[in-house]
Amino acid sequence: MPPTVTPHYTLPKFNIRVEDLSHPGAVLFFDNVQPALALKDAVLASFTHLYTPKTVPTHVKLITLVLRSMDGVAYTFGSHTDKEIHFSLDYIKASEHRARDEILGVLVHEVVHCFQYNGKDQCPGGLIEGIADFVRLHAGYAPPHWQAAGGDRWDAGYDRTAYFLDWIEKHNGEGTVQKINQLMKDRKYTEYVFIEATGHGVDKLWKMYCALLDKKSPKLTPN
Template sequence: MPPPPPHDPEPHWPYPSFNVRIEDLAHPGAKLFLDHIRVDEALRYAVATVFRWLYTPNSVPTHVEQVLLVLRPMDGVAHTFGSRTHKEIHFSLNHIRNSEARAKDEILGVLVHEMVHCYQYNGLDKAPGGLIEGVAGILGPLERRLGPPHWKKEADGEWDAGYQKTAYFLEWIESRYGDGTIRELNEGLKDKEYDEHIFKDLTGRKISKLWKLYRAHLEELQGPAL
């Protein structure tokens, strides 16, 4: 019996340097983080996941030189900011404590989500905020176990409401129109202002028609009472 074919080697991604700051080592969330996570491996995993889904070895951006992860007591979950070359991810120790039952997957999912914000394009700051969050959110469901367990597929309201609503809509577009569609969407937001016509360029359909088709798809799966 012949041996299985070898796995393709991981591309030589341009990883930034990583730093971490924990502002309260006595916090239960800090203990959970340190018990479940090798921070260097987790941050490399988050960067590699972003690169695999949104870029190719030839298109991956190289401008981010350093990512600082700050673990601190705060409200909310996490947020990312910084300059073009230096990014900061602030992650709530309170949220980690409250996610004890699935701490590892929750931490990795949040790190992936926030790492997207370090690298994604935004249509020269003109893309809807909901689209930006949807692109960041799609990687959790695509990586399967990293999607927040409370997220549900919803078809009410607008497509660009962000987070779970937009993420699952984009996941559907990816599955319907081919692997790499969201990568192409991100690339199309690199050097020019956002225009919703980008969806027609990618799929042949206007965004309003895509949203209508997606709603019909969910109704077929879940029944009409949405």
């Protein structure tokens, strides 16, 4: 067998700012991860699951991670070239029992936001969040409470949409979610991206998926 070759990717520069080094969340962070390595792995997870060496985006030059006390978990913003990820030290403290996996999982999710396409801002927020958590799932950092579930909306986001995308990927073949992301690069999002990527409309896919969940576990039947 030929050796597996890891493609050579150009990575952005990484920076970190800690707004309270004595916060227990900061202590946990540095006890559990090496920031440069964690960010590099998160970028590589995004590249591996959403792009190919040919399509990999090169516009992001700098990712700054800001650790600070705040409500919520994390968010990402920035310009085309410079991104900033704010990550809550209070949340890290609250995730103490599984700090390493949770930190790495949140970093993967936020780093996906630095690179993913959004159909000229027309992509539903639930699909944006679902794709970020699809990569988190595939990187091996799904938290224990995540589960596949149906419901009214395919674009409820996060794990709900991530497991749906995971099923689409299995049903239609590896690279389907990558294709959905790619189809949102240069044009406005419409649900037609699903037809183009899978041959089916998203509502039909959601119905098929929910029917399968019902069969597997009646407990997961949407109410």
